[in-house]
Structure formats: structure tokens, C-alpha cells
Amino acid sequence: xxxxxxxxxxxxxxxxxxxxxxxxxxxxxxxxxxxxxxxxxxxxxxxxxxxxxxxxxxxxxxxxxxxxxxxxxxxxxxxxxxxxxxxxxxxxxxxxxxxxxxxxxxxxxxxxxxxxxxxxxxxxxxxxxxxxxxxxxxxxxxxxxxxxxxxxxxxxxxxxxxxxxxxxxxxxxxxxxxxxxxxxxxxxxxxxxxxxxxxxxxxxxxxxxxxxxxxxxxxxxxxxxxxxxxxxxxxxxxxxxxxxxxxxxxxxxxxxxxxxxxxxxxxxxxxxxxxxxxxxxxxxxxxxxxxxxxxxxxxxxxxxxxxxxxxxxxxxxxxxxxxxxxxxxxxxxxxxxxxxxxxxxxxxxxxxxxxxxxxxxxxxxxxxxxxxxxxxxxxxxxxxxxxxxxxxxxxxxxxxxxxxxxxxxxxxxxxxxxxxxxxxxxxxxxxxxxxxxx
Numbered sequence: 001x002x003x004x005x006x007x008x009x010x011x012x013x014x015x016x017x018x019x020x021x022x023x024x025x026x027x028x029x030x031x032x033x034x035x036x037x038x039x040x041x042x043x044x045x046x047x048x049x050x051x052x053x054x055x056x057x058x059x060x061x062x063x064x065x066x067x068x069x070x071x072x073x074x075x076x077x078x079x080x081x082x083x084x085x086x087x088x089x090x091x092x093x094x095x096x097x098x099x100x101x102x103x104x105x106x107x108x109x110x111x112x113x114x115x116x117x118x119x120x121x122x123x124x125x126x127x128x129x130x131x132x133x134x135x136x137x138x139x140x141x142x143x144x145x146x147x148x149x150x151x152x153x154x155x156x157x158x159x160x161x162x163x164x165x166x167x168x169x170x171x172x173x174x175x176x177x178x179x180x181x182x183x184x185x186x187x188x189x190x191x192x193x194x195x196x197x198x199x200x201x202x203x204x205x206x207x208x209x210x211x212x213x214x215x216x217x218x219x220x221x222x223x224x225x226x227x228x229x230x231x232x233x234x235x236x237x238x239x240x241x242x243x244x245x246x247x248x249x250x251x252x253x254x255x256x257x258x259x260x261x262x263x264x265x266x267x268x269x270x271x272x273x274x275x276x277x278x279x280x281x282x283x284x285x286x287x288x289x290x291x292x293x294x295x296x297x298x299x300x301x302x303x304x305x306x307x308x309x310x311x312x313x314x315x316x317x318x319x320x321x322x323x324x325x326x327x328x329x330x331x332x333x334x335x336x337x338x339x340x341x342x343x344x345x346x347x348x349x350x351x352x353x354x355x356x357x358x359x360x361x362x363x364x365x366x367x368x369x370x371x372x373x374x375x376x377x378x379x380x381x382x383x384x385x386x387x388x389x390x391x392x393x394x395x396x397x398x399x400x401x402x403x404x405x406x407x408x409x410x411x412x413x414x415x416x417x418x419x420x421x422x423x424x425x426x427x428x429x430x431x432x433x434x435x436x437x438x
Contacts, residue, residue: 003115006035011045015062016053018236019201020085022152024051026111027084028144034115038144042073047080047118052087054171057338060087064098071101080121082106084114086171090341092129105129108157108172112136131173135211137182140189147387149197149417151190155183155220156202161239163266164277165306167340168203175203180210184223191229196419197385198224200235206243218250225256231419232385232402233257237264240288241279252295259296260404263288264304268323269316272309277344282323289327300330300373300403307362308337308355310346317358321365330373330405332366334359367429374405374427381437382407384422386415401432411436 010031014024027049028038039045048070053059063083070081082104083095089107096102104121106114107129120126135157145151158173159166187198200220202208208217215223217235224233233256238247240263251257267273270281280288292299305320324332336355339348382401390396390408397411399420408431409422415436426433 003119004035005031005047005115005118008036008046009039009044010036010047010049011039011042012049012051013042013066014051015059015066016051016055016085018152018199019154019157019203020051020053021146022143022154022201023085023108023111024049025143025145025152026138027051027114029142030111030114030138031118032144033142042070042079043077045079047082049082049084049114052083052085054086054090054167054340056335057340058335063087067099067102071099074101080104080118082114082118082121084108084111086167089129089131089171090167093127096125096127107131109136112138112142133174133176135176135178135182137178139182140186140193143186145190145193145195147417148194149385150387151187151195151198152201153183153186153190153198154178154201155205155235156208159203160207161204161241161279162277162344164275164345165266165309165337165340165343167343170342172203175207177209177211179212180215180220180223183220184227187224187227187230191227194417195230196417197232197234198227198230200224200233202235203237204239204242205235206238206247216244216246218244218246221247221250221254221257225254231256234260234404236262238262239279240264240285243288245291248292248295258402258404259298260300260302260402261292262302262304263292265320265323266304266306267309267312267316268320269312272312272316275311275346276306276309282319286323286326298403300405301327302331302404303327303329303333305332305334305362306337307334307358308350310337310349312337312350317362321362324362324365324369328369328373329366330370330403332362334362334366371427371429374429374432377405377424377432378427379424381421381423382432382434384409384415384420386411386418386420388414388416397436406431407434408432409434409436 084106105127110128158175384399386399390398422434424434
């Protein structure tokens with residue numbers, strides 16, 4: 001069957017992290033390359049692709065709720081419905097059992113085959129969730145970017161760590177690394193198209209090794225910084241156990257690398273970290289945070305925290321809270337533990353009401369910490385990369401600082417895709433407020 005999708009319109013809905021967002025850009029690019037046009041929503045699409053996240057139970061529940069709405073729409077107006085991404089990889093044929101109105105299922109390693117998959121799905125349901133150990137290049141030509149001034153650039157995929165709570169090794173496979181020349185080619189293409197910022201992506205980005213030269217993340221940061229036009233470089237996500245001092249030195253030596261780092265903690269208790277199979281202790285994490293702050297005084301640290309992991313006691317939870325007080329993160333993503341398929345965590349033995357109480361306590365503590373950190377920026381002039389209208393409404397605009405802080409500000413013209421200097425006049429626990437100057 002022909003792989004052409006000419007004359008058809010496609011809508012892609014994304015659940016999940018930056019890696020999923022980048023995958024959706026790839027899905028849109030591959031389908032556009034086959035002739036499909038972008039639809040404004042599922043209501044006027046011939047093909048709807050739902051790109052999914054499996055990292056938490058709540059993410060999967062959101063998928064099934066959304067699929068339910070699409071099934072009702074599909075009865076009124078037929079279209080081809082596909083599920084892609086991490087849930088597809090983990091659940092496979094089970095998705096068709098649960099939602100038989102789905103027409104195709106595609107895992108993260110199968111996006112280049114989507115035109116063929118969709119062509120076959122017009123006749124009967126298709127499930128394609130094959131994994132390979134070789135990098136499958138899509139590149140800039142197969143990517144439709146949502147924001148041309150900020151480019152996601154994948155550098156590796158998968159994870160070899162097998163943390164006891166984490167489904168990523170099963171949803172994304174073992175680690176595989178993108179060759180350096182392909183990374184640099186996409187960075188240059190993005191810069192030529194107007195990207196001022198690149199975000200290097202991987203499930204464990206600081207384990208990156210160029211397949212040919214063996215160059216690690218420190219060398220990659222230096223190589224990417226040489227691309228003309230790129231002013232800000234970010235990377236996500238890093239694992240504390242493999243964050244070497246060479247990366248710290250590369251960050252400190254390179255002014256284009258943003259002073260912002262997402263460094264997942266998960267727990268402040270060594271006992272829980274051991275049960276999680278994280279590969280570091282509380283003391284290791286604190287020592288790394290100190291080394292980072294010594295070399296990068298303006299660094300803003302963000303993290304992930306799980307409460308209610310199997311066996312977590314009140315003492316374990318208090319150790320997590322005390323670490324938050326000591327490190328003072330500028331932002332956290334916090335979650336109640338939920339069992340995931342194929343993972344090695346023990347019985348889910350912390351009662352739901354205890355998890356809820358601990359999560360509220362943790363978030364209350366973090367809100368107070370963030371409020372103090374954000375207040376310290378009032379009166380400063382910060383460089384901000386504009387991203388569009390502010391959710392606050394009115395004539396306000398939004399953007400982010402090099403430290404990845406959200407700023408809502410007044411400006412005489414739309415600053416989306418441009419750097420502006422903003423004088424910070426106020427703050428809340430989650431964003432800064434100000435006005436453009438100069």
C-alpha cells in the first residue's frame with residue numbers, strides 16, 4: 001500500500017516530558033514528509049495520533065480518559081486513531097484489547113514507519129513496537145518544531161539503570177547514543193532556521209558517549225556551543241550517580257550553557273535510595289550539589305521527588321524534607337509513588353492517605369522555599385527569551401530566564417522568539433513579574 005498521505009490532515013496530542021514533545025515534532029515531521037497537513041484539532045483531522053507517557057499511573061489514566069472522548073467523536077465522524085510513545089511500547093496489543101476502536105499502535109522506535117503503518121491501518125489494526133539497538137535518525141528534515149526559536153535536539157535514548165520504580169528501560173529500551181556529526185548537523189540547521197536556544201535531550205543525558213570518538217557530554221557541550229547563532233544551551237535529564245566533574249567544569253567554562261540543571265533526587269533517604277536502586281546516597285547527592293554551587297554560584301537546581309515509595313517511613317520522609325531545606329531547589333516535580341508494569345519495586349505498602357499527606361507537606365515546604373528564592377530576584381534586570389502571551393492574560397507576555405525561571409512581563413511589542421531585558425518588579429512562588437526595559 002502507498003505510503004503517501006497527501007490530502008489528509010493529522011492532529012498530534014502529546015502527554016509527557018520534553019522527550020515526548022520532541023517525539024511529537026518527529027511524528028508531525030514524518031507525516032508531513034508523506035504529504036499530510038496539520039489539523040487544528042481532532043474535530044477536523046483524518047488522522048489523530050496520541051503520543052503517550054507511561055512514567056506514572058496518572059499519565060496513563062489521562063490517556064484512557066482522552067481516548068474515551070476520541071471514541072465518541074469517532075462515532076460521529078470517522079478518522080484513523082493511533083497511539084504512539086511509551087504506553088504503546090509497554091502495553092502493545094493490550095491497548096487494542098482495552099480500546100478496540102484504536103487503529104494503530106506505534107512504539108518510539110517506529111516513527112519512521114508511520115506512513116506505512118497508517119496505510120495498513122486503513123484496512124485493519126496494526127501494532128508495531130519493535131526495538132533496535134541502533135540509532136534511527138530522523139533529524140531536522142523530519143521535524144516540525146513547535147517553537148522555531150527553541151529547538152529540542154535528542155542526543156541519546158533509553159536507560160540502563162533499571163531504577164526500581166521506573167518503566168523507562170521497558171518503554172524506551174537500553175541506552176543508545178546519537179552520533180556527534182548528526183547532533184551538530186541538527187543544531188546548525190536549527191540555528192540557521194532561527195533557534196536561539198537548544199535543549200539536548202536524553203533519558204540519562206550525562207551518560208552520552210559518541211559512538212565513534214567516545215566523546216562525552218562535556219565535550220558535546222563544547223562542540224554544540226560553537227554553532228553560530230545558538231546563545232543558550234540546556235540539557236535534560238541528568239542522573240546524579242554519573243554526573244562527573246568534567247561536566248561541571250564544562251558548564252562553568254562555557255557561558256552559553258545555561259546555569260540551570262534538572263537533577264532528580266527522588267528521595268533524601270539513603271535507605272530508600274538503595275531500595276530504589278539509584279546508585280548514590282544522600283551524602284553523595286549533597287556533595288554533588290555543593291560542588292555544582294561552588295563552581296556555578298548562579299546555578300538554579302530543579303529536581304524530582306517521589307513520596308510513598310514502598311517501605312518509606314516517616315523518618316525517611318523527613319530526611320527528604322531536610323534535604324530540600326538544605327539544597328533549596330528552585331523548582332521540583334513531586335509525585336505520589338504508583339506501581340508501574342515490569343518494575344522491581346516491592347509491594348505498594350504505604351497507604352494512599354499517607355502518600356497524600358506527605359505530598360501536601362512536601363509541596364507546602366517547597367512553595368515556601370521557592371517563594372524566598374524568587375523574591376531574591378526582585379529589583380534585578382534579567383535577560384529573558386520571550387515565548388508568547390502570558391497565561392495571566394491582558395497585554396502581558398511570558399518567557400524564561402537562563403536559569404529557567406518563568407517571567408510574566410509587560411512589553412510594548414510581542415517578544416516571542418527574541419531576547420529582552422526585563423526589570424523584575426514582583427514575584428510569586430512559581431514565577432517572576434516585571435516590565436521590559438531598553
